[in-house]
Structure formats: structure tokens, C-alpha cells
Amino acid sequence: MEMRSFFSFDSPSNYIISNIKIDPSRSPFIQDRLEVLYEENSIDNIKKLVKDLEVNEATFKVVCLNNMEIDETKKIPQSERRLLEREIGLCIEGEPDLNHPEIIFGVILIDGKWYFGKHMKSVSIWLKHLHKPHSYSTALSTRVARTVANIAVPQPQNIRAIDPCCGIGTVVIEALSMGINIEGRDINYNVCQGSRKNITYFGLTGNIILGPISEVKEHYDVAIIDLPYNLFTHTSTEDQFNILKHARRIADKVVVVTIETIDDMIEDAGFVIADRCIAKKQSFLRQILLCE
Incomplete structure (x- = not known):
């Protein structure tokens, strides 16, 4: 019911794609929000696109959000997620900081499509x-x-x-x-x-x-x-x-x-x-x- 109030529809899946921005910390049921910057069919295309990102003087890190099953998409093992994060991070011009980054980027695979963008984690x-x-x-x-x-x-x-x-x-x-x-x-x-x-x-x-x-x-x-x-x-x-x-x-x-x-x-x-x-x-x- 909360989902319908926020987005005017609900989803049987454990994710939702919408143009409506909701701070994930508002809801007890939302874990993460990804503000999508790039959407591609392959991770190699994502790596090419992130080279044009402008992070200026800000520090950053990359997190892979496939730490559980997302609809029909299987969980990506931790070792593979860490490798993806490292490979994408090396393509971004800027200073990485794994502990206290000023910007967190997220990458996720859903139904064969890769999404990359700014990540926001919910705070309970x-x-x-x-x-x-x-x-x-x-x-x-x-x-x-x-x-x-x-x-x-x-x-x-x-x-x-x-x-x-x-x-x-x-x-x-x-x-x-x-x-x-x-x-x-x-x-x-x-x-x-x-x-x-x-x-x-x-x-x-x-x-x-x-x-x-x-x-x-x-x-x-x-x-x-x-x-x-x-x-x-x-x-x-x-x-x-x-x-x-x-x-x-x-x-x-x-x-x-x-x-x-x-x-x-x-x-x-x-x-x-x-x-x-x-x-x-x-x-x-x-x-x-x-x-x-």
C-alpha cells in the first residue's frame, strides 16, 4: 500500500523502476535506491561510459547491488562483485575511497541488463x-x-x-x-x-x-x-x-x-x-x- 502511494502502482518483484525519486530512508521496506546514469546490455559498455564521469574533487567508491536474488536474476557471488567494483572503479577518473567516500556509485544486473548510477542506502x-x-x-x-x-x-x-x-x-x-x-x-x-x-x-x-x-x-x-x-x-x-x-x-x-x-x-x-x-x-x- 505504501508502494502504491509512492509510485501509483505496485510490483510483485522485489524491485521497482520509476521516475519518482523517494529517499529510501523514508520507508521501512526500501533498502537501496539507484539513480540510474547508464543502462546497457553489457558490463563492458558500462566501463566505457563511466570514463566520462565527472566526480571533480570528490572521492568515490563503487558497490555491486547483486548481493541477493533480484526477481529472476541470481545473486552474484561476493568475489565476483568485488572484482566488478574494482574494474569499474579503475575506469573512473577520480580518487577512490572505500571507507568514507563522498560519492557512492552502484551497479546492478537485472534481467540481463546492467544499470549504473548514484547509490543511496536506506537508514532505519x-x-x-x-x-x-x-x-x-x-x-x-x-x-x-x-x-x-x-x-x-x-x-x-x-x-x-x-x-x-x-x-x-x-x-x-x-x-x-x-x-x-x-x-x-x-x-x-x-x-x-x-x-x-x-x-x-x-x-x-x-x-x-x-x-x-x-x-x-x-x-x-x-x-x-x-x-x-x-x-x-x-x-x-x-x-x-x-x-x-x-x-x-x-x-x-x-x-x-x-x-x-x-x-x-x-x-x-x-x-x-x-x-x-x-x-x-x-x-x-x-x-x-x-x-x-
């Missing part, structure tokens, strides 16, 4: 957010929270988002760490305080407001709502429906997280479910619904 920022000073067991995992934020806001430019039931701030933290313009809101004073402390703990800056969604006057491009549920709250079905009705009022698009099937309630609130998936956390099954 969301793992650092596991260690919040304030948390509770039923909150979304940081991995799911980051995915939900990406589904809601795949392209952050000029987008305003709100999490009006933000709880301890799990979604808000992930969104803020990706440069998404989001504010949080909750009806519980202590929870708001905990959320603010969590945001500050990770060196982020964000606004958490005390109050119900019914008091929201501004309009947003998207809202993210992890619906309160009866197991740990006193929220009734009527309360949940009122949250959805106000979400329809304040936002053009809403991503709803729910442990119950609420399709009828979503429709009665004026939404159409555009996409959906299931997220698991221990014994909890959560539905993630993209509503427009």
Missing part, C-alpha cells in the same frame, strides 16, 4: 524512535506509524497534515522526521505532555494541541486517525463516528487505522475507501484505510 531512522521516553503497549509500532505517514503524505511539499487523535505521538514523530508538516492533537492532557516530550527527545519541533477534533477550525490536506477503541478507552461507536464526520469536515483525505471493520461507518461519514491493507502487531490486527 524509525528504529531509533522505538526508544521513546513515554510510550504505551497499544500504540502503533514505529514501523507501521512511518508507513501510515507515507501513505498519507507520499510527497510532503506544500502539504499540511494533522493527527487529531495523536496519543503519545508515534505517527507525529515519524512524520516530522521525514519533513512532513504535521500537527498533533489529543483530548488527554497527560498524553499531550508525553507526546511533546517524545518529540523534543528526538530533537524534532512540532505542535501538539490539547482538545477534541470537534474544535479544529482549520482545513488540512490530509488527516491521520488511529481510532480510539473500547479495549483501552471509553470511546463509543458514536464517538468514533463523530471523529470520522469531523475528519470529513477538516481534511480532503484521511488515513484511518482501526481494529474493527467500519466500512459502513466510513461510507456514512461521506468517504470512499480508495485503498486498504492489514497491519499486524502481536495479536492485534489493524486495518489501514485510505479514504477520500
